[in-house]
Amino acid sequence: MGVVPSSTIHWPGMRSEYASLPPSDGTTTTKANQLGVSFSQHTGPVRTVDGRSTKADVAAGAVFVTGSDAITWSEVGEWTEAMEIYLDPALLPAGGEVVTAMDARDGVVLGAAHVLRRAHLTGGRLTDVEASTLAHRLARHLDDVYAPGARKRVNPPVGAMDRKLVDLVVQFVDAHLQETLTLDRLADVAALSPFHFARAFRASTGISPHRFVTARRMEAARARLVGSRESVVDIAHAVGFSNVSHFRRVFRRELGALPGEVRGTAGMDPPR
Numbered sequence: 649m650g651v652v653p654s655s656t657i658h659w660p661g662m663r664s665e666y667a668s669l670p671p672s673d674g675t676t677t678t679k680a681n682q683l684g685v686s687f688s689q690h691t692g693p694v695r696t697v698d699g700r701s702t703k704a705d706v707a708a709g710a711v712f713v714t715g716s717d718a719i720t721w722s723e724v725g726e727w728t729e730a731m732e733i734y735l736d737p738a739l740l741p742a743g744g745e746v747v748t749a750m751d752a753r754d755g756v757v758l759g760a761a762h763v764l765r766r767a768h769l770t771g772g773r774l775t776d777v778e779a780s781t782l783a784h785r786l787a788r789h790l791d792d793v794y795a796p797g798a799r800k801r802v803n804p805p806v807g808a809m810d811r812k813l814v815d816l817v818v819q820f821v822d823a824h825l826q827e828t829l830t831l832d833r834l835a836d837v838a839a840l841s842p843f844h845f846a847r848a849f850r851a852s853t854g855i856s857p858h859r860f861v862t863a864r865r866m867e868a869a870r871a872r873l874v875g876s877r878e879s880v881v882d883i884a885h886a887v888g889f890s891n892v893s894h895f896r897r898v899f900r901r902e903l904g905a906l907p908g909e910v911r912g913t914a915g916m917d918p919p920r
Contacts, residue, residue, distance in 0.1 A: 653766050655812035660776050661783025662735045669728040669786060678719040681744070683786060684712045685761035687729040687867055689875075696720040697748060704751070709864075711757045713794045717724040727874050731761040731768075739787035746794040747894065755814035756789050759853025762863040770903040782854045794900075808852040813838045817849065817857075821864050825887050829861050834875065866902045869895075873911045880907045 656668045669676065675893070679683055690706040698717045739743055760782055767773060793811065820837045822827065828909065834857050835845035850856050855863070865887040872883045882894035900906050 651855050655751040657764070657767060658776065659779035659783065661739055661780045662733055662786070664768065665734070666765060667728060667730045667732070669724075671725050671727060673723075674722050675722045676724070678712060678714055678721070678727070678730075679734075679895060680715050680716050680718045681746070682712075682728060682732045682734050683757050683760075683790065684714070684732040685758055685919075686712065687731070687761075687765070687870075688727060689871060690724060690726050690728070693724045694722045696722070700722075700811040706751065707753070709753075709758055709818070709866065711749070711752040711754040711914070713746055713752065713757075713790070715746045715748045717718075717748065719748075729870075731765050733757075733761065733764065733786065734910055735783055735787050735790070739783060740790070745796055746790055749794055749797055753815050753819070754793075755818035756811055756812070756853055757786070758818060759855045760786055760861065762867075763854050766902060770901070771904070778854075785819075785822050785854060788880070796886075807848060809838060809840075809848040811852070814849070814852050818864075821861055823864050825861075825868055829890065831857060846863070862898060865889075866899055869899060869907070870903060870910055873907055883907070 652667070656663060656665045656670070667676075686706050687708060688706075692703050692705060694701055694703045697719050703723070703916040721758075758823070763774070763782065789811070817837050818836055820834070831842045831846060834849075835842040837846050838848075839847065846857055853860065868882050869887045872878055872886065873880075878886070881892050884890075884892045887895075889895035889898070895908060903910070
């Protein structure tokens with residue numbers, strides 16, 4: 649299996665495009681009018697928007713929102729894994745305009761991207777209701793946060809969390825992947841009861857806290873497999889798994905391949 653190639657899925661209310669690309673001396677393009685996530689970390693790629701080029705690092709999990717101008721990428725020296733989400737124009741606010749955002753930390757978009765990514769990698773499908781609900785959630789989020797003169801509502805939608813709290817929880821998860829992460833611990837970060845936190849987090853991101861933590865752990869493991877020669881045992885421990893067999897099973901369930909297959913497809917030999 650190894651690394652799944654790029655693919656496109658059409659859902660009710662949106663389409664998602666998953667990209668898995670090796671390092672390249674050429675250029676790639678993030679098209680206009682999309683919500684995107686870079687699952688991979690990059691050092692010093694060049695991005696060009698409306699004729700202006702800048703060179704800057706990209707953190708794993710960074711969100712990119714494009715308006716009417718596409719982003720052209722060059723000098724990409726690491727393996728790229730990314731998700732682009734294109735909402736149906738009918739769901740967008742009047743005019744459908746958004747302000748381009750680079751390297752945003754946005755847990756709402758990141759959570760949705762993880763849900764779609766799993767579908768691309770494992771062949772699992774969302775139901776029509778699940779997909780359209782996710783599309784509507786993203787459309788409202790786009791209107792609230794990225795539209796020109798966005799209202800940036802003080803109060804989140806009923807049953808959801810404030811986006812700043814979501815981002816705080818995401819940052820906490822990424823900083824503590826090696827540790828035991830319980831529902832109570834995550835709820836404490838948001839200052840909510842475990843019951844209300846679990847419901848609100850899922851209502852905000854489309855993914856449960858447990859599934860989100862697992863997705864972030866598997867993404868961190870994949871980055872280490874592709875970008876280092878650490879052993880699978882060491883990588884499993886680094887992302888919070890004491891049982892390596894369990895780690896392999898979860899990795900395959902979430903990413904559709906075994907750790908060794910991902911490393912082999914990336915052109916790396918196992919560590920000596």
